[in-house]
Amino acid sequence: MRLLLFIILLWTSQWAAGVTDRDNTTITVGSKAFNEGYLLGELVAQKLESDGYNVERKLGLGKTVITYEALRYGDIDVYVEYTGTLAQAIFKLKNTPAFEQLSRLAKQHELQVLPSLGFNNTYALVMDKNKANKLGIKTIADLTKHPQLNFGLTHEFMKREDGWEKLAVHYQLNQQPVGIEHGLAYEAIQAGKIDITDAYSTDGDINKFNLLLLEDNDGYFPRYDAVPLVREDADQAMVTSLKELAGILDEATMQRLNGEVVNNDKTFAEVAHQFLVTKKYKKASEVELEGPWQQLPGNILQHLKLTLIALGAACLLGIPLSVYCYRNRTISRVVIYTTGLLQTIPSIALLALFIPLFGIGWLPAVVALFLYSLMPIVRSTTTALLTIDPVLKQVAVGMGLTHKEQLKKIYLPLALPAMFTGIKTAAVINIGTATLAAFIGAGGLGEPIVTGLALNDFQLVLYGAIPAALLAVVTELFFELVEIRYIPAHLRDQWK
Structure with missing residues (x-):
């Protein structure tokens, strides 16, 4: 019950934050997790900022399904999609209809397809x-x-x-x-x-x-015209601002801009800013940028936040659940089997499935990490309680101890090393899995990894991968120190 109230509280706080943002006319711009997606997302964001909007960026949201669902459920307000993808991958059509027909079909899904940015990225x-x-x-x-x-x-x-x-x-x-x-x-x-x-x-x-x-000599691939996609109830002033981008790019220009990011070590923000300046949408000025080192402390703190909240919630549920049902072998097996089954669900799939329930951001990431944490905690706690020496159990009964007293004075102290091992394992798993949270806008050390993959920049990937690995090592050492401090040596040796 406490866990349920905790999740409801988090969900409510996120919803309240979203309402406040909309009241302040904050526009959330999303993008897919590939080079051009980041660049177009940044271009849209800067255009809206130049027209006076507060803009929140949720760039690099994984593949089509995640970004599209984020728009549908109101977690982002706009992202750039492609007509071929919209028609065939999302609407499941066998071909790509004319723009007018595609717009009418989008309205049936409560969406607006805005005029093309001008280029076909097939x-x-x-x-x-x-x-x-x-x-x-x-x-x-x-x-x-x-x-x-x-x-x-x-x-x-x-x-x-x-x-x-x-x-x-x-x-x-x-x-x-x-x-x-x-x-x-x-x-x-x-x-x-x-x-x-x-x-x-x-x-x-x-x-x-x-x-x-390679030349598509039969013309198999449809056109993939880049179009801003918004919900049908989108702010009309925002829509007007985005319509001004119609026809602003052609194929050669888009490839050149992509190349400036990939080949000239420029950031998405720099390239988008320079392009909008040449098109007279912005005045030439310095772009305030943060490099990977400046962003690293924030990424680490966000990563720790995701991991610790999920781990704490898993301990609050997993340990009492194990203690409650361990004496009934049938129920304990069902619990262990269920938590183990959760562990088999691919993390990126689980994150995508949570979008309709929790939106994007840190909340669905925490819920997913919480579910992945349950198995090692429940399994280690249940196993430790089940394998306590039967002689000790008989002695406890002979001493006249109640079941609660047996748990408090004998069983739980003996099971503590194994329980600690389960918590430690869950923490290390969470640190690695949390890097995928960047695909749903939750931040953390996955952000430089995802961006680096989009840019084929493996140095940027290492900015996220190395700190995540070091964080796992530090976590392991931290738990070792806690074990040494609070668990007697003879009990620790028992579980080595």
């Missing part, structure tokens, strides 16, 4: 340019002559309505692709681990990695 297959020239490959159809080539495709592309399965049927491609994260695919091509991957035609990495865009 899907494409790419491979190393030198290898393509050597094999005489220029088009997707040419791949049928080279069944030995290894395909590494993004997981989303492999399952999309307009993705690999129908593309393979259309072009009669018999290769068996493996799934790979987009941010790792180009490095894999360069290292010779794969030969082909999917890409976006305006990707700034194409020139950097000397890749060839």
Whole structure:
């Protein structure tokens, strides 16, 4: 009951914060977690700021489903989507209709599709340019002559309505692709681990990695015009501001801007600012930027917040639940089985499923981490209580101790080392899993990791990965010190 009240309190506080933001006309801008998504999100955010809005950024929200659901449920107010994705991946159409028809369909989902930013970022297959020239490959159809080539495709592309399965049927491609994260695919091509991957035609990495865009000679891929997507009840002044961006970009310009981030070590904010200045939407001025080192303390604190709240809630529920039901082996097995089953749910899937219930941000991340923490705590506590020497139990009964007295004076002190091990394990698991919270706007050390993957910048990935690893080590040492301080040596040795 206390845990339920705790979650309701957190949820209510988040809802209240959201209401306050809207009252202050704060616009929340979202984006998907890839290079161009970040850049377009930053461009939209800065345009709104130049028109007097307070803007909160929730950039890098994972794949399409997470960003779209965040918009539907009001956790963000706008993000840039692509017409082909909207029609085929979201609305499940077999083709991409004209803009007017797509707009009418969006209204049925209580959404508005705003005019295109001006460029078509279609899907494409790419491979190393030198290898393509050597094999005489220029088009997707040419791949049928080279069944030995290894395909590494993004997981989303492999399952999309307009993705690999129908593309393979259309072009009669018999290769068996493996799934790979987009941010790792180009490095894999360069290292010779794969030969082909999917890409976006305006990707700034194409020139950097000397890749060839294979010609879609049958015109299989639909148009993917970039369009701001908002809810139907969106602030009309905001909509008017965003409509001013119609036609502002073409394919060549978008690829150049993406390339400035990827190849020239510029930030998304810098590139967006410079572009808006050239288009007279903003005045030239210094952009105040924070580097990874400046952001690191905040990321660490947010990471600790997510981990500690989830761990504390799991202890409050898991330990009393284990103590309550351990004597009934049937119930205890059900509890252990259920918590173990929760551990098998992929974390990114669980985060996506929580969006309708909790929105995006730290709350769904905490709930997910809480569920993942239960299994090691419940299993270790239950096992420790069940394996106490039967002779000691008989002695406790012979001494006339009540069940509560037996628990307090004998069973729990003997079980404490194992319980502590479960809590320590849950804490370390949480620290690693919490990096995925960045995909739903919860922050933490996952932010530089996700951004680094989007930019193929593995130095930026290390800004998040190394502190997370060190945090896990420090946590392990902290629990070791607590054990030494509060648990007698003979009990600690029993569980080594």
